[in-house]
Amino acid sequence: MRLHLVTDTRPGKNPIETVAAALKAGFDVIQVRPEDHVTDREAYELTRRVLAMCRELGRTCLVNDRLHIALAAGADGGHVGADDLPVAAARRILGPGAILGATARDPQTARRAVADGASYLGVGPAFATTTKAGLPAAIGPEGVRAVAEAVDVPVVAIGGVTAARAGELYAAGAHAVAVVGAVSGAEDPYAAAMEFTR
Ligand SMILES: Cc1ncc(COP(=O)(O)OP(=O)(O)O)c(N)n1
Ligand SMILES: Cc1ncsc1CCOP(=O)(O)O
Ligand SMILES: [Mg+2]
Secondary structure (H helix, E strand, O other): OOEEEEOOOOOOOOHHHHHHHHHHHOOOEEEEOOOOOOOHHHHHHHHHHHHHHHHHHOOEEEEEOOHHHHHHHOOOEEEEOOOOOOHHHHHHHHOOOOEEEEEOOOHHHHHHHHHOOOOEEEEOOOOOOOOOOOOOOOOHHHHHHHHHHHOOOOEEEEOOOOHHHHHHHHHOOOOEEEEOHHHHOOOOHHHHHHHHHO
């Protein structure tokens, strides 16, 4: 699970086209991240389509925030952060076998999340991003390293990740990087995704 694509469901974006490009380029994990304006029905239908695409290639499909949709669609797991269900509650809902990601920006939060049942940590924003508003300052590769050294689960660096800068994050101990804009905002999403797999 070294390359995660997180879907972009903002108006004007085409998440299915971006997911297809990322899968073709070799991304291992797709996280369906429905924006707030997306209804549960739409999020469910998007997840079913993405899951079918992942299943064909043996890749992993996760759902951000909306764990009932992860369960209903039969996805591999979900991801929660500070404004979502607590990690322990999310684990109870998803069950022991599911993949459960949790957001952590510092070692203390990271250790707590792992103790509560997280199977990987989403860590960031690694670099400045315009994709999500209201985030704290970027923690940089050194912030990612601090979390990676504190836990024994995979760390997934997120936020402002480009193909050019992914190497710094792997070098800092990130097991994987998660990407939104660098692929979904590209004129040619497949070419952009291939930059990562190269
Ligand atoms: C891999 C990964 N890491 C972090 C996040 C962010 O989750 P969260 O803090 O709950 O913010 P939202 O994505 O829900 O806006 C993530 N989605 N994936
Ligand atoms: C959801 C989220 N959580 C922290 S940064 C981020 C958005 C990352 O998007 P991008 O890859 O376009 O910077
Ligand atoms: Mg969330």
